[in-house]
Amino acid sequence: xxxxxxxxxxxxxxxxxxxxxxxxxxxxxxxxxxxxxxxxxxxxxxxxxxxxxxxxxxxxxxxxxxxxxxxxxxxxxxxxxxxxxxxxxxxxxxxxxxxxxxxxxxxxxxxxxxxxxxxxxxxxxxxxxxxxxxxxxxxxxxxxxxxxxxxxxxxxxxxxxxxxxxxxxxxxxxxxxxxxxxxxxxxxxxxxxxxxxxxxxxxxxxxxxxxxxxxx
Amino acid sequence: xxxxxxxxxxxxxxxxxxxxxxxxxxxxxxxxxxxxxxxxxxxxxxxxxxxxxxxxxxxxxxxxxxxxxxxxxxxxxxxxxxxxxxxxxxxxxxxxxxxxxxxxxxxxxxxxxxxxxxxxxxxxxxxxxxxxxxxxxxxxxxxxxxxxxxxxxxxxxxxxxxxxxxxxxxxxxxxxxxxxxxxxxxxxxxxxxxxxxxxxxxxxxxxxxxxxxxxx
Numbered sequence: 001x002x003x004x005x006x007x008x009x010x011x012x013x014x015x016x017x018x019x020x021x022x023x024x025x026x027x028x029x030x031x032x033x034x035x036x037x038x039x040x041x042x043x044x045x046x047x048x049x050x051x052x053x054x055x056x057x058x059x060x061x062x063x064x065x066x067x068x069x070x071x072x073x074x075x076x077x078x079x080x081x082x083x084x085x086x087x088x089x090x091x092x093x094x095x096x097x098x099x100x101x102x103x104x105x106x107x108x109x110x111x112x113x114x115x116x117x118x119x120x121x122x123x124x125x126x127x128x129x130x131x132x133x134x135x136x137x138x139x140x141x142x143x144x145x146x147x148x149x150x151x152x153x154x155x156x157x158x159x160x161x162x163x164x165x166x167x168x169x170x171x172x173x174x175x176x177x178x179x180x181x182x183x184x185x186x187x188x189x190x191x192x193x194x195x196x197x198x199x200x201x202x203x204x205x206x207x208x209x210x211x212x213x214x215x216x
Numbered sequence: 217x218x219x220x221x222x223x224x225x226x227x228x229x230x231x232x233x234x235x236x237x238x239x240x241x242x243x244x245x246x247x248x249x250x251x252x253x254x255x256x257x258x259x260x261x262x263x264x265x266x267x268x269x270x271x272x273x274x275x276x277x278x279x280x281x282x283x284x285x286x287x288x289x290x291x292x293x294x295x296x297x298x299x300x301x302x303x304x305x306x307x308x309x310x311x312x313x314x315x316x317x318x319x320x321x322x323x324x325x326x327x328x329x330x331x332x333x334x335x336x337x338x339x340x341x342x343x344x345x346x347x348x349x350x351x352x353x354x355x356x357x358x359x360x361x362x363x364x365x366x367x368x369x370x371x372x373x374x375x376x377x378x379x380x381x382x383x384x385x386x387x388x389x390x391x392x393x394x395x396x397x398x399x400x401x402x403x404x405x406x407x408x409x410x411x412x413x414x415x416x417x418x419x420x421x422x423x424x425x426x427x428x429x430x431x432x
Contacts, residue, residue: 016419016422017419019418019419019422020412020414020415020418020419021398021412021415023418024396042398043398044398079422080418080419080421080422081421081422081424082418082421084421084424086421086424088417095314095315095318095319096315096319098311098315099311099312099314099315100413102311103311103312103413104413104414104417107396107413107414108414109413109414109417109418110418110421111417111418111420111421149424149425150417150421150424173423173424173425174420174421174422174423174424174425175420176416176417176420180240180323181240182237182258182259189425191420191423193416193419193420195411195413195416196236196237197316197319197320197323197325197411198236198320198324198325199236199237199240200392200409200411201304201320201325201366201392202235202236202239202296202298202325202326202327203232203233203235203236203296203409204327204366204390204391204392204407204409205296205297205298205300205302205326205327205366205390206232206235206296206297206390207389207390207407208297208300208302208365208366208389208390209365209389209390209405
C-alpha cells in the first residue's frame with residue numbers, strides 16, 4: 001500500500017492544517033469537478049493557496065476544468081490517514097471533556113473517541129455518549145488495548161504535564177491540548193496542538209473596537 | 217486616555233495572537249524583571265520572536281536585564297484592551313455553549329460572559345453558571361442593554377450565518393465561532409476567529425504515525 005512517509009514531513013504543517021477544510025468542501029461538492037477558485041471559496045482560502053497546497057501531493061487540476069472532487073477527497077483523506085481508523089482518548093471527563101466526547105460522536109471527523117478517563121472516583125463509571133468513564137490509572141492499558149493513537153487532554157493545568165508524559169511514553173504521537181498552559185515535549189515525533197480558549201478570547205478582545213467599550 | 221487605533225491595525229494579527237501567551241507568562245513572573253529568553257520559554261516562542269513582537273508597541277528590554285514584568289503585563293493588557301470590561305454573549309446553550317460559559321467563569325481571561333441565548337424553548341430559562349439562558353429573539357436587545365462587544369457562536373451549522381449577521385448588524389466586531397462551517401463576513405471591521413474541533417482532529421490524524429495504525 002502506498003503510504004506517505006510521516007517522518008519525512010514533506011508536506012508543510014500549514015498545508016496539512018488546511019487539508020481538512022478542503023476535504024469538507026470536496027465532500028459537499030460530491031461527484032463533480034471543482035475549480036480551485038470554487039474550492040478556495042468554500043474552504044475560505046485563495047485559489048492560489050489551494051493550487052499550491054494540492055500540488056504538494058501531486059494533485060494538479062486541469063485548466064478550466066478543475067479537479068475531480070470525489071477522487072481528490074479520497075486522496076486528501078488518505079494523506080491525512082483518515083482511512084486508518086484513528087482512535088482517540090479523552091483525558092478529563094469534566095464539562096469540556098464530556099462536551100468533546102459528545103461533539104465528536106456527532107461530527108463526521110473520521111476520528112473516533114475510543115475511551116474517556118478521569119481521576120475523580122465520583123465521575124468514574126458515568127456514561128458519556130457511547131462510553132463509560134474509566135480510571136486515569138488505566139490510561140496506558142486503554143491506549144494499548146484499544147489501539148489509540150491520539151490523546152485529547154482536558155484536565156486542569158496541574159495534572160496536564162503528567163498526562164502528556166504518560167501518553168507520549170505509551171506511544172501516542174498526536175495530542176490535542178485544551179489546557180491553559182504550555183506543555184513541554186522533548187520527543188520530536190510528538191505533535192501537540194493547543195486550543196486555549198482563554199488566550200483566544202483575550203486576543204479577540206483586541207478586535208472588539210472602541211464603540212462598545214466607550215459606553216461602559 | 218492613550219488609545220491604540222484599532223482601525224489602523226499597526227500591530228500584525230499574528231503578533232496580537234501571541235500577546236495573551238506573553239501576558240500569562242508575565243503575570244506568573246510577578247513583580248520582577250524577565251529576559252526575552254525566559255519570556256519566550258514560558259510562552260512557547262523564541263526570544264527573537266518575543267523581542268520582535270514587543271518592539272511593535274515600543275517595549276524594549278534592557279540588554280542583560282530584560283523587561284519589567286509587571287509594567288509590561290499592564291502594557292499588554294492595555295493593548296489587548298483587557299482593561300476595558302469586554303463582555304461577550306454566548307449564542308447556543310448546548311453542550312459546548314454551556315461548557316464555554318462555565319469555563320470562562322473560571323478562567324482569568326478578563327473577558328466576561330454577560331449573556332447566553334438559545335432558540336430552544338426547553339433550554340430557555342435554565343441556569344448556566346451565573347446566567348439564565350434567554351431567548352435568541354432577545355439577541356440584539358441583550359447586546360445593547362449589556363454593552364456586549366464579543367460574540368461566541370456555538371449553534372448548529374444551519375443557523376450560524378444568521379446569528380453572525382445579526383451580531384454584526386447590532387455592532388459586534390469580534391466573533392469566536394465554534395461552527396464547523398466557514399461563515400461569510402462582508403464588513404472588513406469584523407474579525408471572526410474559527411475554532412473547528414472536527415478540522416483540528418482531522419489535521420492531527422496526520423501526525424498519529426503509522427505505529428498505532430498498523431496494529432489495527
